[in-house]
Amino acid sequence: MIGSSYLKINDTEKLVITPDVGSLLYFFFDFIKSKERLFLLFDEFLHYIHNDYTFVINNSMEGWNFVGHIEESLRINRIDDNPLDWILEYTKSKNIPNNSIQIYTSDLNCKKNTEKYSHIFTPNIYFNGFISPIDDYDNLIDRVFTKKFITLNRRIAMRDYRASLYIFLKLNNILKDSYYSFNSNNALDHYRVIPLESNKLTNESDFYNESREFYKTSFCNIVTETYFDNMYHLWNYDTMFLSEKIFKSINNCQPFIVFARHGYLKKLKELGFKTFDKWWDESYDDEINSRERINKLLLLIKSISLYSIEELNQMYKEMIPILHHNLKLSTHSEQYNGYIRFPRTNNEVDSNIFKQFLNGQ
């Protein structure tokens, strides 16, 4: 849902950025509704575009394969008119550069995934800005762990790998050494709701706000990313989505094991981050077969769980240079080997068109 009529302005990079639209399907079909209304919005900011600004539709909260998603929706609803074509039509009709309107997304593979629309999609690193750097980053050596792992699994629906992880941790007696949440938003009511202990994170607004003490006192973050395989959503293929989950680990200076699509660690390295193959086997990331990948991940977790807290404390000390490197890259860099950080903005402009649409007109 769009919650504001204020668009962000970045005068240095010459950008006009909408509030995050949540979902392109919602944006085009429920909020904008028609080509004419979209053109009204663009017209309102056309003078910016004429001054070399880029108009950004911000959908960085998601990393879907948007073209696949929209085409699937068009097919189901028997609609011929693809709203992405409206953008192409607008730039052509106004004789403005064909890349002067951009859709920002967190699918780092979007250039490959969006085919003929690739020139209007921009991948960006978004969620690193949502989590402030942990305050003990100068004193990591003083951390004393009481738990070996932390793993947050708010949603279970269509994420069966998280249910598998929970059962594995429980039956291998690893939960006692972990902070964890599971199905805490209760989307699947036949599963038990397990909020993070002493921290009833059941509210969407608490998304980024669990106590930092959990991170300071646990060794390793088992990150269960939004996408692990293609079991659901056939349209959502070949995406590479770095959600807030990985940055909760990086910005809290924790090593990580990641349940994600194969090649995720490779992508992190490509962006400049360092991973932990000096300490454990990260070949799970190369495993294309999801059933084999999850098996390797679970066995890796078990092998780490066999270390004592003292041994993990020692291992952590050895990792501190990497953790510092990753934190610095996450919080200070503007570029990640060709990928941009989501632009910082200072100014805002109130959009009359947005306001009208928000008021139901």
Add this chain to the structure above:
Amino acid sequence: MASNLIFSFISNSFKNVYINHTDKLIITTPSESFANSLCINENHYGKFQNYFKNFIHLFKNGYKFVINDTSEIFDVYYEICGEVGRGLPVSDEDNPLMFFTKFIQEYQIPNNSFEWWVENLDYMNTCPEVFRYLFKYKCTSPTKYNFSIIDSYKNRRIHKKFLNLSGNIKNNSHRYSLFIYLQSHDILKDSYYSFNSIQNTEYDSIHTLENIENVGQSQIHLENNFKLLGIDSKIVETSFCNIITDIWLNKDIRSWPKFIYPDIFRSINSYQPFLFVSINHPNYLYKLKELGFRTFSDFWDEGYDNHEYTIDRVSHLIQVIEYINSKTYHEIQQMYFDMLPILKHNYELSSNMSREIKDIYLNSNLINLTLNK
């Protein structure tokens, strides 16, 4: 909207019926849900009347007309009176179920001239009292699995501890989680198993039952109008315990928790003990016991079936699997022989259920009706 409801069987489904003179039954084929095939038309009672007038002379001689609606799991009353998923209430006047009452009164035939067989264990609770006389519970799932290996049980030699069919993994997180655990704990090496073999997803891993080319669990044989879902008999003859996981269905289908998952009868009909975990509902084993079946609490902990939450049932079930897996093949072989009285009891009960249904059809004449449109 509801005023235009009519049964589609007037023009389609009930074209072929069986007449059994021994049991004095006129019975439809065990087809897919009739309730689900409701259609909208006018003059609905008129068509109902025209159709059933064909049988007045039989009704007056004590025959019953049986709608065999046991091949589906839906709540018939809800489907008819809620208009399949739309939840619109139906007035008494428009309720097709009232047609039966009206017809009985109008033609002065016995009150029990109609029976609607359902496989919903809870029909007594979900159907309003006024219509309950019409519905009867019949468990026809046993007829869906037919094995010709029953004599082999006395000499059966176990080569694998488990049979675990996980053909459909999509939306079945309990099945997926269980499988992944068995894989990570090296229990699959002692199992026959399939994984995503029906490939209803783009998931990148497929495993079909070993040495069973083209005889996957989704293959359907038709025999005597009953569906028989079979796998190679060698698989069940040489594996000890069948780990059965049901499939997820929309919980809005109210009858679902009251339905015995048919795959259980794959085990029962093949003299195989089973473990069963449902994604949505506990206490399935209790339901089986209510039907007269015996389960395996003398041999392992069946408390796994009692937990309210799926995750707890799966976790507990896995502990039972690990317990069984800890046994040697010699011990398992002995356990199997110790179970034979239970397996025999279950098989015979299942066979009787099947036989009752099958005999009705085998002793019937197929009648093709020319229907007035």
